[in-house]
Amino acid sequence: MTRLLQMMAGARHGGAEAFFERLAPALARAGIVQRLLIRKDAERAARLRAAGLEVTELGFGGALDLLTRRRASAAARDFGPDIALAWMNRAARFLPAGNVVRVGRLGGYYDLKYYRTCDHLAANTPDLCSWIAEQGWPAERVHYLPNFAADPGPAVPLPREAFDTPADATLIVALGRLHPNKGFDVLLRALAQIEGTFLWLAGEGPLRAELEALAATLGIADRVRFLGWRDDGARLLASADLFVCPSRHEPLGNVVLEAWAAARPVIAAASQGPSQLIHSGEDGLLVPVDDDAALAAAIAHLRADPAQAAALAQAGRAAFDADFTEKAVVARYVEFFARVKR
Structure with missing residues (x-):
């Protein structure tokens, strides 16, 4: 059974953030054991906890944010993940060391220097995967993982x-x-x-x-x-x-x-x-x-x-x-x- 540490340092609103909130509960339903480290956001944390997920809120500050680094490392040691998945450049800086596969998830054409500690990169479009490989990243370690949208089912139009x-x-x-x-x-x-x-x-x-x-x-x-x-x-x-x-x-x-x-x-x-x-x-x-x-x-x-x-x-x-x-x-x-x- 896969043990997944997810690290999300995003803003209050945004497409990646909304997809993260859909994906984490969906992975749990599929049997993936998770621990979530998110940028401080009480409302997001409450929504994820309501879905039965373990959530820790961290500062995810700049390079001198030693508290987030210590707390993220401690959470990784305590949880013992197989895989650590970082969302956003800032989260990638805090990926844990040790016997864990480090994955950076990209939803845009970001500077890959932020992901130099990663073993694999996952992108949500084929074009983005091609672009990452063109920057010199080994193609066999670039993976296409698309987003999904929630199926709304029958929805009542607003008056x-x-x-x-x-x-x-x-x-x-x-x-x-x-x-x-x-x-x-x-x-x-x-x-x-x-x-x-x-x-x-x-x-x-x-x-x-x-x-x-x-x-x-x-x-x-x-x-x-x-x-x-x-x-x-x-x-x-x-x-x-x-x-x-x-x-x-x-x-x-x-x-x-x-x-x-x-x-x-x-x-x-x-x-x-x-x-x-x-x-x-x-x-x-x-x-x-x-x-x-x-x-x-x-x-x-x-x-x-x-x-x-x-x-x-x-x-x-x-x-x-x-x-x-x-x-x-x-x-x-x-x-x-x-x-x-x-």
Whole structure:
């Protein structure tokens, strides 16, 4: 039976952090014995403990954080893991020494110097695996382990009147941190080119005031709802006519998987992750990055062709069922652990 020490030094919100919170309980259900070391976050710790997991909160500070190093080392000695899995550059610095297989999990194109103590690297897209090998990492020690999205099952749409949205309007839902990488300014410019279309934008971040000002400048503030961080993503997606991911930079695109799981038609900018996931015209539509006119045209096209929108949604759900369910991805993790542990 594999004993896994997971180390997560992430922020309060984010795609990797959300997937970590899905993966740890799923691995437990698959029989993987775990101990979790996480950056101090009482709410995350409570959620993981409620799932029956043993959690220790640490500072995960800078290079001079000797307390985290001592406590992480003590936890490893006490637990006796076969494998230690680090999420984020900062966590990799605190991987324990000794007779343990050290794995760095990457969800982006990070500087590999942070992972020099690792025996193996796992990445969540094929392109990222190729990039790691191109940096000189031995290809036989690079492994593709995709993310999975939670299957929402039947979700009840949110009432449109709750967000002052007409019942007959085309409703776009977008999810993510309000950060330049996410391209939400491009989505707002596209929305300005299409009458009768509303946007529910769920997320928070440093660009909120700037995006609100842009919506006002474009004359679409009455059609955009800034919802902040939400914990009812399945209901938001169930409410949508279209899901849009306009990211300039998106190594994977967890949100695409979530929209597929919810059987929503997806339009995405052709950044790294979505362009690997989506076969444009089959299970979604891809448009050039930073091209608001192309994005507006794609939205207008699916709005005018509900039959194609439904076909894309059905094919996206089929792609999710084939490769990105909890069962499929956890099986890959379990096989990987069995193969690399000493």
